[in-house]
Amino acid sequence: MQTLPELRHVNVTRYITPLREGGSLPAVADADDGFKYVVKFRGAGHGPKALIAELLGCELGRYLGFKVPEVVFADLDEAFGRTEGDEEIQDLLKFSQGLNIGLHFLSGAINFDPAVTQVDAQLASEIVWFDAFMTNIDRTFRNTNMLMWHRELWLIDHGATLYFHHSFTNWEQSAATPFAMIKDHVLLPQASQLDEANTKFKALLTDEVLQHMVNLIPDAWLDWEGYEERPDALRQVYFQFLSTRLTHADLFTKTAKDARQTLV
Incomplete structure (x- = not known):
């Protein structure tokens, strides 16, 4: 049996690139632990409910033994994204200040x-x-x-x-x-x-x-x-x-x- 999870907190340090999938606009970003994450934002699409679904889906799946990227709570600072040139992304980051969800980026996955x-x-x-x-x-x-x-x-x-x-x-x-x-x-x-x-x-x-x-x-x-x-x-x-x-x-x-x- 898998152990019950306790999630880590990271701070997002650099927005790298959006993953334009549907209306949620997740993005690859760097965090202060030195790893890259696919960050999903509370200010997008269905808001925090999509993050709740992601959290429960990932952690229940991991508990049952499936391969699932590590999930972290990803904090977005108030000043983050002010220099972003894309207005849509800038708005997304502004409305996503605080706690978001990050999934460990599987580099090279297909x-x-x-x-x-x-x-x-x-x-x-x-x-x-x-x-x-x-x-x-x-x-x-x-x-x-x-x-x-x-x-x-x-x-x-x-x-x-x-x-x-x-x-x-x-x-x-x-x-x-x-x-x-x-x-x-x-x-x-x-x-x-x-x-x-x-x-x-x-x-x-x-x-x-x-x-x-x-x-x-x-x-x-x-x-x-x-x-x-x-x-x-x-x-x-x-x-x-x-x-x-x-x-x-x-x-x-x-x-x-x-x-x-x-x-x-």
């Missing part, structure tokens, strides 16, 4: 190509199960969100998971969904061991683990416009969502198995 790399049945099944659990709508043939680095498969970009929190209404209903969108998962054709993955991961994801993960969410990411709930109350919604989702694991596992039967 995008996963299912036509080139065959993933074994166990790993494919475990990734499909995990994405169904996290309601990840974004690991498809069009956008695999996986990298090959040192001949190993790495999972990236979990900002589209936990999409229930963008409306934050009827989360109980969202937690019990069979997640029909798993039919588009890039690894579903290889996922012939979904029952085994279901048994394995249900045993690993205890309430203690889930509570620890949601407790990692910083208060600064839980101050949402239009919501009066305190951070602890919002964290408990995330915990209840994940716990309820786990109790319905047999349902979304069956949905994935049924979807796979139409492909093979």
Whole structure:
């Protein structure tokens, strides 16, 4: 079993280059620990909710044994970005002052190509199960969100998971969904061991683990416009969502198995 994480804090020291993917504008940046990170900014796209999804997706994935870049809390100083020439990026940095999220930059990594790399049945099944659990709508043939680095498969970009929190209404209903969108998962054709993955991961994801993960969410990411709930109350919604989702694991596992039967 993996140890429960405690994340490091770094200060962003230099903005290097944007990664123009969708509307989120993550960027490669240097930090004061001497490493490069892909920084995702609270001032972009879906704001701090995307950072929460990234945090929980990465750390739960790492706990279950997947290769995931190290996650850090990345602090952006008030003066950072004032010399940036691109007005869009300057605005993004201005609205992202404070706490953001950074993922260790995997230098030299290449995008996963299912036509080139065959993933074994166990790993494919475990990734499909995990994405169904996290309601990840974004690991498809069009956008695999996986990298090959040192001949190993790495999972990236979990900002589209936990999409229930963008409306934050009827989360109980969202937690019990069979997640029909798993039919588009890039690894579903290889996922012939979904029952085994279901048994394995249900045993690993205890309430203690889930509570620890949601407790990692910083208060600064839980101050949402239009919501009066305190951070602890919002964290408990995330915990209840994940716990309820786990109790319905047999349902979304069956949905994935049924979807796979139409492909093979």
